Amino acid sequence: MTSTPAPPHGQSPLRTVQVLGRGGAGSAAHVRSLAAGLVARGVRVTVCAPPDTEGAYDYTDAGARFVPVPPRADPASVTSLRAACGDADLVHAHGLRAGLRASLALQGTRGRQVPLVVTWHTKAPTDGPGARLVRLLERRVARAAAVVLGACSDLVDRARERGARDARLAPVAIPAPRPGGRPLTAEDRPAHKLRAELGAVDRPLILVVGRLETHQGHDLLLDAAHAWCALDPQPMVVVAGEGGLRASLQRRIDVEGLPVRLLGRRDDVPELLAAADLLVLPSRWEARSLIAQEALRAGVPLVATDVGGTRELVGRAAELVPYGDAAALARTVLGLLADPARRDTLAAAGRAQAAGWPTEDATVAQVLSVYDELMQRREG
Template sequence: MSHVSSHSPHGQSPLRTVQVLGGGSAGSSAHVRSLTSGLVARGVRVTVCAPAEADHAYGFTGVGAQHVPVPRSSDPASVAALRTACADADLVHAHGLHAALRAALALSGRRVPLVVTWHTRSHAEGARAHLLRLLERRVAKAAAVVLGTSSDLVDRARRRGARDARLAAVAFPAPRTPVEHGDPDRLRHKARAELGAIDRPLLMAVGSLDRHRGYDTLLDAARAWRHLDPAPLLVIAGEGPLRAVLQRRIEDEGLPVRLIGRRDDITELLAAAEIALLPSSWESRSVLAQEALHARVPLVATAVGGVPELVGDAAELVPYGDAEALAEAVVRLLGDPARREVLQEKGVRQAATWPTEDETVAQVLSVYDELTQHRPLG
């Protein structure tokens, strides 16, 4: 890596960066916290512009950043607050499309490099899909460098006119909650008892109850594994607009499925499951997939977006929207403890290939360095 100007060579003042976070998914918020911690440790000044609740949840100030509360809306007040926060920045790094658009507006007319990390892809149809394309194009062209968290996001950024798009190194996010220490078997038993899966296999899916998550297909598959004895219990953690529709289907069809809403003990619940399920229509670096492999929980996932690249041969991959393939993969795995064990071992090996927090920070710093090497002396 080239010299890092944040170490203030030749009398330069420390590098001043602003990290801009919108609503922030669990993945992007954890990434910004990890990045902030690493940058501060290397002498970089970091201001995080994010909604107040994001700082409460992720503690940016706790790792040495200054936090400026900026609401996630694109109203003029929010852009003005960002403009003020970025007034003396050497570089601005926005996470997500909406945060990037606001950062581009706040920086208009100023020659401050903008780095954008695309963490995920937005889903839209009809007129909104057209608006989304315009937004993606605007952001791709405004950024000096776009970092995409999966190869297909890098390709997408290039198609939208990015001058420089690269694959981002993104470290596995630390568990969403401190894991309870204690006897793992006892904790597992406790979680299974609470969910009602003492004498039956437990299957777990996590994610907002939205259309692109593939829960319709998952419920179709649950119909097919009802005949197993004992019938596995599928638990879905997450909240969203489809809750009522899904709940009605579960009741009408008598499906062995429970919606348990938003939870802050996902790590413990996942560790208690036989199989983790990811039926989405698209994912980049799915937090659930990473947590499952890390926790040695066999994963059945759709072969979409960045999933195959992320999990390698350490998961059972099925086509999106194919309930039969999904059900078959689950039934086969439940009946084959040896295959589950193979996936557990492969999962641990695959997780060891993911970038570390240090590698993530080093990559971002080298990008910052490229873009700010002609800074004036302090």
């Protein structure tokens, strides 16, 4: 990653605070990547995030100062965040609730006009009993931010609808793999041992990665799996992830006799991905799915629901089906399993599509240009 010269003599470096809540792996990895890139460019970075994220992402090793702040909006947590933002030139929050907490913290900066940037990485559900509260929260955060950055066009439109003064598209780059420098690929996948452990030596292996929550679409996956039971050999579907729906999903798998295994939380997702014949992403909504990016970059064929920013992300390099259409999902998976040539075509198209995504360096440069613009606007 390239770096820019240090600030001129006598000029203080830009001081930024990155605020992260209980977000997903994608936003936490993005903050790590962003912190490293900003530090390399002479920016001082403080990361305020839940205590356990430092062990997983090592923000200190990236050159940032790490301040553990619980992902709550109670007075004590907001006070801790306010103290961390006390000498900041700019605050950048990642996620809706992180944006709310940052805006509350900045209310107490004693009259200093500290710009707030908020990146919307995903969309909060807007149905059910909490729908009105989510809309109010989105409106509050959109209007508090000097700039809202959306990971996909759908989120940019949403921010504008909620009253954002300035909303811009800012795709989040997938971080480079660490360690090793490159993803596993179909040519060097450690397939035999892992497939044997999963019970898929002589049968197709379908991988699903995501928390066991409603918006991830696992019920749709189980509906579709009925059609795969008729195949010989019968595919094995493995789901990597943990969550509140585990018990109910396992009951369905047992009662309906589905060829699906819930693996729980796994630390070897890259190896699972490299061993799989297909990745299925049955989500209700996605912005720029991290696992979809990893699959295309590694040349693993992807079947995904056509929701949110997925089409914008994958182009023609994946098979897309309507959300909620289990029959279409089942047909598409069956078709790919029966067509090795099509899988090879998708693998090549996935790598080509991934080559055109923004790099980490370009992502950092775009964010820094927003920071510079806001600083110039404040000084002018």
